Amino acid sequence: MPAGPAxxxxxxxxxxxxGIRDLTSRGRLIRYLVAADLKRSHADTIVxxxxxxxxxxxxxxxxxxxxxxxxxRTTPDFPLFLFSAILPWKWxxxxxxxxxxxxxxxxxxxxQVQFPKLVLPAASVGAGINGFGFGLIALAxxxxxxxxxxxPWILTLPLIAAVQxxxxxxxxxxxxxxxxxxxxxxxxxxxxxxxxxYLSPALYSLESLPPGWVRTILSLNPMAPILDSYRRIIWGTxxxxxxxxxxxxxxxxxxxxxxxxxxxxxxxxxxxxxxFARIL
Amino acid sequence: xxxAEPAILVRGLGVRYNLTLTxxxxxxxxxxxxxxxxxxxxxRYFWALKNLDLTVQHGEIVGLIGPNGAGxxxxxxxxxxxxxxxxxxxxxxxxxxxxxxxxxxxxxDLTGIENIRLAGAFLGIDGKKLEALTPGIIAFADIGDFIxxxxxxxxxxxxxxxxxxxxxxxxxxxxxLDEVLGTGDQEFRAKSQLRIRELMTQAKAIVxxxxxxxxxxxxxxxxxxxxxxxxxxxxxxxDTVALYRERVTKKTLLAAGTSGRFExxxx
Numbered sequence: 001m002p003a004g005p006a007x008x009x010x011x012x013x014x015x016x017x018x019g020i021r022d023l024t025s026r027g028r029l030i031r032y033l034v035a036a037d038l039k040r041s042h043a044d045t046i047v048x049x050x051x052x053x054x055x056x057x058x059x060x061x062x063x064x065x066x067x068x069x070x071x072x073r074t075t076p077d078f079p080l081f082l083f084s085a086i087l088p089w090k091w092x093x094x095x096x097x098x099x100x101x102x103x104x105x106x107x108x109x110x111x112q113v114q115f116p117k118l119v120l121p122a123a124s125v126g127a128g129i130n131g132f133g134f135g136l137i138a139l140a141x142x143x144x145x146x147x148x149x150x151x152p153w154i155l156t157l158p159l160i161a162a163v164q165x166x167x168x169x170x171x172x173x174x175x176x177x178x179x180x181x182x183x184x185x186x187x188x189x190x191x192x193x194x195x196x197x198y199l200s201p202a203l204y205s206l207e208s209l210p211p212g213w214v215r216t217i218l219s220l221n222p223m224a225p226i227l228d229s230y231r232r233i234i235w236g237t238x239x240x241x242x243x244x245x246x247x248x249x250x251x252x253x254x255x256x257x258x259x260x261x262x263x264x265x266x267x268x269x270x271x272x273x274x275x276f277a278r279i280l
Numbered sequence: 281x282x283x284a285e286p287a288i289l290v291r292g293l294g295v296r297y298n299l300t301l302t303x304x305x306x307x308x309x310x311x312x313x314x315x316x317x318x319x320x321x322x323x324r325y326f327w328a329l330k331n332l333d334l335t336v337q338h339g340e341i342v343g344l345i346g347p348n349g350a351g352x353x354x355x356x357x358x359x360x361x362x363x364x365x366x367x368x369x370x371x372x373x374x375x376x377x378x379x380x381x382x383x384x385x386x387x388x389d390l391t392g393i394e395n396i397r398l399a400g401a402f403l404g405i406d407g408k409k410l411e412a413l414t415p416g417i418i419a420f421a422d423i424g425d426f427i428x429x430x431x432x433x434x435x436x437x438x439x440x441x442x443x444x445x446x447x448x449x450x451x452x453x454x455x456x457l458d459e460v461l462g463t464g465d466q467e468f469r470a471k472s473q474l475r476i477r478e479l480m481t482q483a484k485a486i487v488x489x490x491x492x493x494x495x496x497x498x499x500x501x502x503x504x505x506x507x508x509x510x511x512x513x514x515x516x517x518x519d520t521v522a523l524y525r526e527r528v529t530k531k532t533l534l535a536a537g538t539s540g541r542f543e544x545x546x547x
Contacts, residue, residue, distance in 0.1 A: 029401035036398065040389045109385035112378055113402045114361040274364040277357065278297060 012267050019266040022116030029115070033123035037098075038130055052134030056087050057142075063203060077235065080146045084234035085202040085227045087135045088161075092168055092223065093193050095128030099172035100179040100186045107280045117273050118266070121176035125169050132161070139234070151243035153233040160229045160246055163255045167222055170261040177269050180276055201227050207238060222257060225250030285373050287454055287485035288336035288359060292368030295329040295354050328354040330509045332368070338453075341476075341486045343496035343517060345524050346506035352489040355506070356456045359487060374453025377403065388432035392423065392442055395431055399446050413449050420475070421445035422468075441468055448475050455479060457488035473499075493521045 023030070038049075045051060060083045067073040067082075075081050102120040103110065110117065136157075143150055179185040200223045209215045218224060229246030236242045329351045336342055344352045357363040358370060360378045385402065386395045396417055400410035418427050421442045426434060434442070448455065476499065479486065490496060496503050496517050503520035505513040505527075513523050 026401070026404070028407055029398075032394075032398050032401050036387055036390055036394070109402060111357070111362060112360075112385050114376070114378075115402050115404065275298075277362045 015267045015270045016263055019116075019118055019270045022118045022270075023122055026116055026119045030119050030123050030126055033119065034126040034130065037123065037127040041127075049134070052131055053138040053141075056083070056090050056135050057138055059090065060086055067203065076241065077146055077149060080142065080149060081231065081235045082203065083139065083142055084231045085200075087132070087139060088164060088227060088230050089197060089200065089202050089223075090135065091128055091132040091164070092171075093197070094131060095124055095168050095172055096175055096189060096193065098127060099124035099176045100189050102172075102176045103180040103276060104176075104183065104186070104280065110280055111277050117276055118173065118269060121172045122169075124176070125165070125172050128168065128172075129165065143234075149234070149236055149242045151233075151236075153243040153245055156233055156246055157230070160226060160233070160251060163251050163258065164226050166255060166258040166262060167226070170258050170265050173262070173269050174265040177272050181272070181279060196221075196223070200224060201231075205231065205238070222254045225254055286335045287338045287340070287373050288334065288487070289371040289373075290332060290334040290359075290368065293329055293332040293334075293355075293358060293365050293370060294327060294367035295351075295358055295363055296366035297326045297328055299324050299326050327366075327509050329358070332509075332511050334504070334511070334514075336485050336487065338373075338485050339480065340502055341480060341500045342488070343500035343503040343520075344487065344489045344506060345491070345493065345496060345503060345520065346512075347528075349508075350506040351509040352506055353458055354509075356458055356487065356489055359454075360456055372454060375450075376454045376456065377447050377450055377452030378456045386431045386439060386443070389430060391430055392421075392427035392434075393418075395442070396446060400450070403450060405450055410450075417442075417445045417449045420449065420471070437465065437468070444472055444475075448472075448479060451482075452479075453484055455484060455486045457486065457490075459490055493524070497521055 041049075041051075047054065060079060063082050063086065064079050068078055099121040102124045103117060106120060109115075175185060175189065179189075199218055200221055201218070206215060206219055206224060206228065209218070225247050229251055232246050233243045236244055332355070344355060346352055354363065356378070358365055359372065360376055361370075361372070362378070385399065387398060390398060393414070396414055397410065400407075400413075405413075421427070421438075421444075423434070423438045423441055426438060427442075431439065431442075476486065488495075488500070500517045503515070503517040504511060505520050505524050507527075513520050
């Protein structure tokens, strides 16, 4: 980290409060940035915003071909099993990718206007939420042929999504700042996300793994209870062929951890903020 | 005291760049440095400004002149609050508007109107107030139907006009300008000069960086000469410009002399 300015450092609590005020007082700026992002994405394509829905569908079809035709997976309603986890994973991956360049790609504005830089990764998080919303439309279509699996538990989806938002927010803020200092972070991110994806219960469920230390370690991954909960309410479990209750306890732990992480990351971000204009 | 508060009060300002953390920084170089833990940290810093004192009153138009790398732009960035002082303090009384490089912060995929909204939001201007200012901004920029076209279709001049119009329309108390008055065609130049004079009469403080010395003598009522991060002279525009010209001439003569081409140098 760079040597900080010689000005007196605020207490962590004041820094946190300042960071939160940065976000709440600049809601309009965040909205504009999200809208600009929406307008830009797929603006030069033929089907336009339909890509938001096509993207996860195509990805799911690829995995479905791979697993049912080549690996001969016999999981019932496997496409829905896959889709229930790929959709939230895509949300995480695309938001973090976006956030990593949210500061480093805006050299001109960072160097010319004094504004709270927290709004930049926050806008990435907002754009990601939008994308996930489109994905849910794809999910709704998808559920038609699998309507047998639908249960009232699917209404708890916003709760799981809320936990995931906090988790994504913390990571997005941290990655945006780190990538402003070290461009390696952006390069590493793609590979790290791919490894993380395979270690997360997206293409498989943790229950299908033999009990042992590997399973124990993999279950410590914060994305494990999140993906597992989506799958439980959308697809069900190996024993129950329809939506069941999410893992509330595990989600609660992820929420608490994500909130603590957010606090740490906001304070760290505010400390690093004055350096952005100098190093970009 | 009331009414006599300076617009800008700078004391002992120093701005230091950390040369080891430039955009080329990679984790590897930082880790290598941490591993070495070598001494002499002073060698890795560059003081763009050192121990600068400056008081600007409302209504003053201050020209900043000096050679490239003298710290002029750094001083503007520090006054704008974009760079934090490494030493010393800056107190600014009022809203600051920066016009550092016109339109460089625009989002090329958005239209002119959308960029006005976005720029206003970046500058922290209240939504309703900006909505009220927008017709005036559009009228002054005077770029016709292009205001509804994406900014990527704009010429440099059009971008500059829109940028200038935004920055000067938000009624800043303090306006910081960096090499921007020369942009646009003759007509827009005349218009922007008029706008600057208007802001002057409203007792706004303006600090501008320019290499156009005639601009300094014509426009400013005070000029500062910066060299290598230090304030060399502070006085009337004519005196400062004369001193700068003298020093530049001396330097070129010296350089020409040492390279042995003094005899053949054109006057």
